[in-house]
Amino acid sequence: MECVELLDSPDLFFLDGGDAHATDFSLENHLESSSSAGAKNKAAPGHSHIHSHSHSRRAQLHRSNAPVPPPLPGTSYYGARRKAKAACRRVPEGVLDSWDRLFLEGYQSDLRVSTDGGAEISSHSCVLGVKSPVLRAMLEEARLRDGFRCIRVSGAPSEAVRVFIRFLYSSRFEQEQMKEHALHLLVLSHVFSVPSLKTVCVDQLERGFLATDNVVDMLQLARLCDAPRLALACARMVIGDFKTISLTDGWKVMRRTNPSMEQELLESLVEADTRRQERAKRMEEKKVYLQLYEAMEALVHICRDGCRTIGPRDQALKGSLAAACKFRACKGIELLVRHFSACGVRVPGGCANCRRMWQLLELHSRMCFLPDTCKVPLCRHFKEKMRNLGRKEETKWNLLVCKVLERGGTMGFMPGRRKNFINPKASWVLPRGSSCI
Structure with a gap:
């Protein structure tokens, strides 16, 4: 309320330079006193001298009517923080090589991941627990056998699980393996909550996997795995080549098992055709x-x-x-x-x-x-x-x-x-x- 009364007072409006100087000082003193109550009693002995020096500096600036100069380009605090943050994002190749070698060699591993194919993959529970909250919950309930924690990952080939765990270590993968197991990796990334791998899988599927004979199945999988970008790409492909896709086996199966999706695609097709006609008009x-x-x-x-x-x-x-x-x-x-x-x-x-x-x-x-x-x-x-x-x-x-x-x-x-x-x-x-x- 004191600040409001001060701003409403007639002394705040002035005509010459002297009044402006006096008014500015009263407003600054009031704000300082209201924001630092009791701080004067705890200040150092030289504190009053610093305040008097800052007040004299402000008075000199007011008398000369000179604005405060802006900071030089690239010297601001926030600009330096942004540059430091951008520099930290670039992980050196040597670090990635070390993490990759840690997975491939299994040095001091304490976890064994078994798959449906009967293979066991040696890994480190701390790495998997940090990368995936689902795996962390599984590790907390895992049983010990011969000094190792044991968990099981089902529903995917052994090689797909190996590529998945390697990605958790170093975010690396072989292009041939990604093309072969992209669908399984998409499911694994969704089940175990690894969004970075899901982004990679969606990008790979959009660029080199979508075709007229599998786009309907991909659309259903994308919705089950919560991949809206991939679902949108599939829907656009269906609308763009509806006559060909509606004759595929995937469309016939989808019509029997998921009629609501068929209705939604037909409505999208009508809407797209209407927009096309309006655009042509x-x-x-x-x-x-x-x-x-x-x-x-x-x-x-x-x-x-x-x-x-x-x-x-x-x-x-x-x-x-x-x-x-x-x-x-x-x-x-x-x-x-x-x-x-x-x-x-x-x-x-x-x-x-x-x-x-x-x-x-x-x-x-x-x-x-x-x-x-x-x-x-x-x-x-x-x-x-x-x-x-x-x-x-x-x-x-x-x-x-x-x-x-x-x-x-x-x-x-x-x-x-x-x-x-x-x-x-x-x-x-x-x-x-x-x-x-």
Whole structure:
């Protein structure tokens, strides 16, 4: 409460440097007194001198208005701790060789691990107990025989158990042994709670074991062994090649024994197909909006500058010399303009090409902010027509204009006020009957 009262006091707000210095000292003295109650009675004789020196240093900094300089790069305490921690993570090869040799030679081993194949693996109970909490619990209940503790690991080949125990010592394995016993090692890593080995097994299975004929079995095993990464990779593979995988024996067995998993995979397949269709629809809409943007550029280019053999009457055309035009939609707009000028129908509800031209002209008028000086035909006419449209139709056109501007980016022929139209949270809809070149 004393700190709150001090912060609320009017003495904390100041106008000149002297008041700031005095206020800062009162706040520091109060915080020091509240955080170190009774410490002054136990301080050394030179303690008051140190405090006076620190206060004079702070006063000097306040008078010069100089900020406290930041620490130099790489000299901070936390940076040094991070570097030391990163350096400790790199285990020298000699240490790993020593642990590997300790397992292979069995020097002063006190534990014998028996397997289903009848083999006995000599090891050290302290190493296995530290690496696995499950093995520690088994060792606490193990019986002594001929001076050795004895435990049994069932459900896996002897060679897989040997690779598993060697990994507990040195985190090493032979690549051929890992490929051969990856499934058994995954089960052992889950049963005996060795997450580092599980990560290695999942990586090996993802890269070189998954196939269309075993992916369903791998999916079930991954869920039993709590390996979500492997389960996700299997599910993606099933969805990506469902027609082939649904004909395998593994799928038929899974359908009989685990119908809930089949239902889940089918729902995931439908969801993925829906997302694929939505993505294709969005890509098609983006393509349409980009075509409309290019059509607007080409229309303004033809009506303002002229291109090839078409352009404004007061412009001298260059004919075939201007064949290399940078606007991709220029040729299509040129053909459409020629048809529109020579068509005998030329009404919005008549010829399809003329109807398309009417829509492009109306779209341009909604994107143009200079109708008095614009050279595009009927620009002012459509500006006047906008005032009589209903609210629903006006909203559709505004959404279309925003989407075209957003898709095209910066349009050179439009002024800066066009940004007021953009609303990225709106759902963009093409007006009925609109199309592109």
